[in-house]
Amino acid sequence: MKQTTAVLLARRPQGTKVAEALSLGPIDLPELTPGTALVRNQYMSVDPSTRGRMDPGEKQYTTNFEIGGPLDGSAIGIVVESASDLLPVGATVRHRLGWREYAVVDDRTATLCDLAKAPAVSWLSAMGQTGFTAYAGLLPVGRLTAGESVFVTGAGGAVGSMAGQFARLLGASTVVGSAGGAEKCAWLKDECGFDEVIDYRTADVRAALGAAFPEGIDLFFDNVGGWQMVHGLHNMRIHGRISMCGAVSNFGTTDQPSLAELIETVLRRVTIQGFIVRDFEELRPEFEERVSGWLARGELVDRATVFEGIENAGAGLEGLLNGANLGKALIRLSD
Ligand SMILES: NC(=O)c1ccc[n+]([C@@H]2O[C@H](COP(=O)([O-])OP(=O)(O)OC[C@H]3O[C@@H](n4cnc5c(N)ncnc54)[C@H](OP(=O)(O)O)[C@@H]3O)[C@@H](O)[C@H]2O)c1
DSSP states (O other), rough: EEEEEEEEOSOOBBBTBBBBGEEEEEEEEEEOOOTTEEEEEEEEEEEEEHHHHSSSSSSBOOOOOOSSSBOOOOEEEEEEEOOSSSEEEEEEEEEOOOOEEEEETTTTOEEEETTTSSSSGGGGGTSHHHHHHHHHHIITOOOOOOEEEEEEESTTBBBHHHHHHHHTTTTEHHHHHHHHHHHHHHHHHHHHHOOOOEEEETOOOOHHHHHOOOOOOEEEEEOOHHHHHHHHHEEEEEEEEEEOOOOOGGGOOOOOOOOGHHHHHHTTTEEEEEEGGGGGGGGGHHHHHHHHHHHHHTTOOOOEEEEGGGHHHHHHHHHHHHOOOOOOEEOOOOO
């Protein structure tokens, strides 16, 4: 029986202190059977949902992790042995068995990454679930049309940086983001083409939104929840829409607003729609076509912050929850 090194959940974490709750250890790799392949993982995605899945309670998007068991999540790697005609040796594939160095993947769930369309790491960021989340939140959920004004929270992160740039490429009139710290704000404005960026750690966000959107926000793409969600709500245009993508502030904040703030949805006749990206799979081909075109024409900045080595996986996740990533957070497992 072959084994590989994996990141294991040693104990349930408190707040954003996740690194100390993880350990490294060996796990068994199943023998190859027809339709499967052995993949050497190169990069894995670091996602806020991984933190949610460490909790014991309500399920976060998918199954929660067991104490002593391995974590999982999106990864790309190279096929090194194969019992599948669909996954030839040497191919780059994307699959869900990250947080380990090697994985045996099934050709019904792993997908080939066409490196002629986008570089390998982009298949985890702009061309991956990250970009697809931004796309789903803006179009089928947010119903964005050209000429509308858009506000994106968590704009310096993976989904947020894509959401703001996609909105601009799809014809939004004004795109404003919020992010933590001067470096992220400058990057979003100078390189990613946001019209304005609010540093939520230092600014009066509600007042800054009032100045940036004198006629109100048409579409609010919210990654953060909490007080920023409320500040956005107070600046919505009548009949505006809120696309609820996530609430990453839930993990580290105890100062949460009251539900009484929701009266603003009545006064402004606002529609709030939550969504999960996996419900929009039929849009994947059109999404890949559009985004690979934007990448090829140099119209999209697809930046990643890379943490090195499986031993830094916990630090990478903790870094993400504390804002250490500019764009997509990845962990490099091998070349
Ligand atoms: N609905 C779906 O299907 C779906 C799919 C994927 C992801 N998501 C959600 O999308 C959101 C973004 O995910 P991502 O992968 O792109 O992560 P990310 O934005 O790259 O990383 C998380 C970012 O959140 C910010 N943050 C952390 N604590 C915060 C707080 N208290 N207040 C404000 N900002 C805070 C940090 O940036 P700062 O430096 O700016 O603080 C950090 O970099 C998450 O809520 C995630 O759960 C939803």
